[in-house]
Amino acid sequence: MLEGNRVSRISVRGFAVASATAVTAVGSVVGVASGSVAQNNDAEAAATDATLLADIPAGQQAQVQTASLTQQADAQAIAADASAKKDAEAAARKAAAETAIAKKDAAEKAAKAAKEREEAAKAASRSQSASAGSASFPVQSSYTVAQIQAMARQVVASSQYQCFSNIVDHESSWNYRAVNASSGAYGLFQALPGSKMSSAGADWQTNPATQIKWGLNYMDSRYGSPCDAWAFWQANHWY
Structure with a gap:
């Protein structure tokens, strides 16, 4: 037991x-x-x-x-x-991080491509404007508003013309001999001093075609296009 x-x-x-x-x-x-x-x-x-x-x-x-x-x-x-x-x-976690990085890279590439397309479109518009701006117009002793506007339509891209016209309306009412009594600003675009328009031609004081070439080049080079210049003008009341 x-x-x-x-x-x-x-x-x-x-x-x-x-x-x-x-x-x-x-x-x-x-x-x-x-x-x-x-x-x-x-x-x-x-x-x-x-x-x-x-x-x-x-x-x-x-x-x-x-x-x-x-x-x-x-x-x-x-x-x-x-x-x-x-x-x-x-x-x-590693797969999620890699996916997030890939999405970020894709978004950045898409944004870059969109910016490049926009810049290319603006460059094409400037090229078109420059090509049209090289056209010559018969010199006259005086010009009507309708004649000046017709000149502008031949030089400015159709998609940009209304913006271009809006600026000229506010600056000079299409008077190519307009002078600001206090500042001396001159012409369709009230350039200050007016003599800077001589870069487009020696006849800047009497030829609206010369002023139009200068004004379009100014808007393109400073703002990118007449519509960009008009957007700035609306925000600041000058350009």
Whole structure:
């Protein structure tokens, strides 16, 4: 009887050891997965387990070892799952960052392309205006508003003419001899001083065609186009 009781006690003790060993294994594996160190505890537990296992009958030892190995395998599976989840989350973050960078680059390229198209359109408009501005008009002793406007229509791009006309309306009412009594500004565009229009021709004082060439070049070079110049004029009442 006493021996039977001893075996039962040892068996129970052995399974308890197996459970403790399994718990130790779980803690060790999970601890390693999370970056913690438990080497000292593992060594002590292993030594204790080896001592206790020696007291258990051979038949019981196999059961204890099997239980311990099963628990260790489960712990390793849990650690592997945790590691895989961590790797998947890191990969997802990396993919999201790469996608965001790609979208940003695409947006910047689209904006750059749009700006280049806009600049090309303005350059084409200036080229068209310059080509038309090289046309010659017969010199007269005087010109009517209708004649001056007809000259402007031949020089200014149709898409820009209304803006061009708006500026001339406000500056001189299409009077190519208009003079500002206080400042001395002169001509269709109230150039100050008026002599700066000589860059378009020596007859700037008497020839509206020369003034139109100068005015269009001024708007294109300073603002980009007559409509851009008109937008500035509306905001500031000068250009």
